[in-house]
Amino acid sequence: FMGGTSSARKPEELKKAVEVFQRILADFPRSAVAPQAAYLLGNALSDLKDWEGAVKAYQEFLARFGTQRALVPLVYQRLAYAQLAQGKVEEAEKTLAAVVQINGAPNKDQALFELGKIDEIMNRPEGALARYQEIVKNHPSSPFAAEAAVRIKTLDARRASAPPAAPAASPAAPSK
Numbered sequence: 001f002m003g004g005t006s007s008a009r010k011p012e013e014l015k016k017a018v019e020v021f022q023r024i025l026a027d028f029p030r031s032a033v034a035p036q037a038a039y040l041l042g043n044a045l046s047d048l049k050d051w052e053g054a055v056k057a058y059q060e061f062l063a064r065f066g067t068q069r070a071l072v073p074l075v076y077q078r079l080a081y082a083q084l085a086q087g088k089v090e091e092a093e094k095t096l097a098a099v100v101q102i103n104g105a106p107n108k109d110q111a112l113f114e115l116g117k118i119d120e121i122m123n124r125p126e127g128a129l130a131r132y133q134e135i136v137k138n139h140p141s142s143p144f145a146a147e148a149a150v151r152i153k154t155l156d157a158r159r160a161s162a163p164p165a166a167p168a169a170s171p172a173a174p175s176k
Helices: 011-027 034-047 051-064 072-085 091-101 106-120 124-138 145-159
Strands: none
Touching: 011 034, 034 051, 034 072, 051 124, 072 091, 072 106, 072 145, 091 106, 106 124, 106 145
């Protein structure tokens, strides 16, 4: 159940899993397995592309099991992906920023990388550069560091080739 890639599961298996996790949460809300069930419920709903259900499950996890230090950063990350899937970029950005604030979050590098990508989408190259540079500097052994270094080069090259911003957007004078 816990292992393997989730995307390989069939929808009917996922629906069954959703029911199992919901039953655990209903019947054993204070049990040691409840937080894991709440997290996996959100993941199963995400795999079913039920983004609204997933967002609700993750938010409920954070409300009920916010003290689960090991899972909270992962829940935030999965919540952000569900928000992005819904096109809620600003919400996703806030959610990922929460991961970066958590001391010792194991996925801080990934959250920074996703924030950099959002900065790029939102046309904030300076913000993106800062995120990517933080990964390279503070998380050099991260699998995201190499990709961040590539993004830095790309952004720098783009900046170098961009014409300097003219105070007024005047059309170029025709050459004689």
